[in-house]
Amino acid sequence: GESVGLHLPTLSVQEGDNSIINCAYSNSASDYFIWYKQESGKGPQFIIDIRSNMDKRQGQRVTVLLNKTVKHLSLQIAATQPGDSAVYFCAENGPRQNFVFGPGTRLSVLP
Amino acid sequence: DGGITQSPKYLFRKEGQNVTLSCEQNLNHDAMYWYRQDPGQGLRLIYYSQIVNDFQKGDIAEGYSVSREKKESFPLTVTSAQKNPTAFYLCASSMDSPSEKLFFGSGTQLSVL
Numbered sequence: 001g002e003s004v005g006l007h008l009p010t011l012s013v014q015e016g017d018n019s020i021i022n023c024a025y026s027n028s029a030s031d032y033f034i035w036y037k038q039e040s041g042k043g044p045q046f047i048i049d050i051r052s053n054m055d056k057r058q059g060q061r062v063t064v065l066l067n068k069t070v071k072h073l074s075l076q077i078a079a080t081q082p083g084d085s086a087v088y089f090c091a092e093n094g095p096r097q098n099f100v101f102g103p104g105t106r107l108s109v110l111p
Numbered sequence: 112d113g114g115i116t117q118s119p120k121y122l123f124r125k126e127g128q129n130v131t132l133s134c135e136q137n138l139n140h141d142a143m144y145w146y147r148q149d150p151g152q153g154l155r156l157i158y159y160s161q162i163v164n165d166f167q168k169g170d171i172a173e174g175y176s177v178s179r180e181k182k183e184s185f186p187l188t189v190t191s192a193q194k195n196p197t198a199f200y201l202c203a204s205s206m207d208s209p210s211e212k213l214f215f216g217s218g219t220q221l222s223v224l
Contacts, residue, residue: 008151034212043117043201043215044154089153091213098144098169099213101153 008087010106019077021105023090028071030092030100035064035075038087038104047075047088077107085109114138117202117216123224124189124196132187132219134202140214141207143185147171148199148218157200160185189221197222 013019025033031052036044050057050064050073057064063076073090089104115136124130136143142161146154156169160179174193179185185204189196199220203213 036215041218041220043115043217046212046214049212091154098156098159099154101146101155103151103153 008104008106010108012108012110013080014110015082016079019075019080019084019107021075021077021088021107023073023075023102023105025071025073025090025092025102026100027092027094027097028068030094030097032093033064033066033073034091034099035062035073036089036091037084038089040086044089080107080109082109082111115202115204115214115216117200117219119219120217122219122221124221125224127191129188129190130221132189132200132202132221134185134187134216135183136185136202136204136214136216137183138204138206138214139182140204141182142205142211143179144203144205144213145169145175145177145185145187146201146203148201154201157187 034049035047037047038044048059048062048064050066061078065074087104087106090102091099093099118133144159145157148154155171157175158166158169158177160166163182166177166179176188199218201218202216205211205213
């Protein structure tokens with residue numbers, strides 16, 4: 001992936017507000033997408049996934065939206081909590097491909 | 112508890128030394144992967160294995176080696192040929208590859224002395 005150096009994009013939200021984290025993916029042939037959450041010094045944790053035959057998928061407090069026309073993926077977190085503070089990144093893969101990962105967005109929840 | 116165990120959590124390498132990172136899974140997954148994570152960058156694939164006794168190079172395999180003698184284990188050796196080894200290394204597994212979600216271990220931070 002393209003390097004953005006040491007500084008990740010950061011999203012700061014007030015506790016209780018909704019968060020929207022965006023991801024542009026690169027391959028129009030990709031048909032499976034995952035959002036991961038990674039806390040400092042830990043391994044990535046699966047949040048939610050979506051396949052290309054869907055536009056939207058909901059989990060507990062999270063929603064993933066997929067726009068194949070513009071190759072865009074978003075993660076919405078409802079009622080953001082302090083425990084949601086982490087780096088969030090998307091992953092894409094397609095037939096006979098390995099996953100490609102975005103660099104991530106740092107979510108900071110303000111009290 | 113089922114999961115992926117990586118050890119050690121922190122590892123230091125001296126100049127010219129080979130070091131081995133351990134990855135064990137008890138999820139009965141066929142596929143295992145090693146990724147390298149550098150600050151501000153997406154994960155990059157080093158090696159992967161879809162089945163015992165078989166593995167393939169990823170995007171940045173130079174300076175690394177792996178083995179897959181058992182389904183549960185996929186150790187990564189960082190050789191002295193890897194000139195910039197400082198990074199966070201993540202092991203992952205999936206039920207099948209490549210279209211199944213990846214489960215990750217907790218990572219190993221490798222630093223150079």
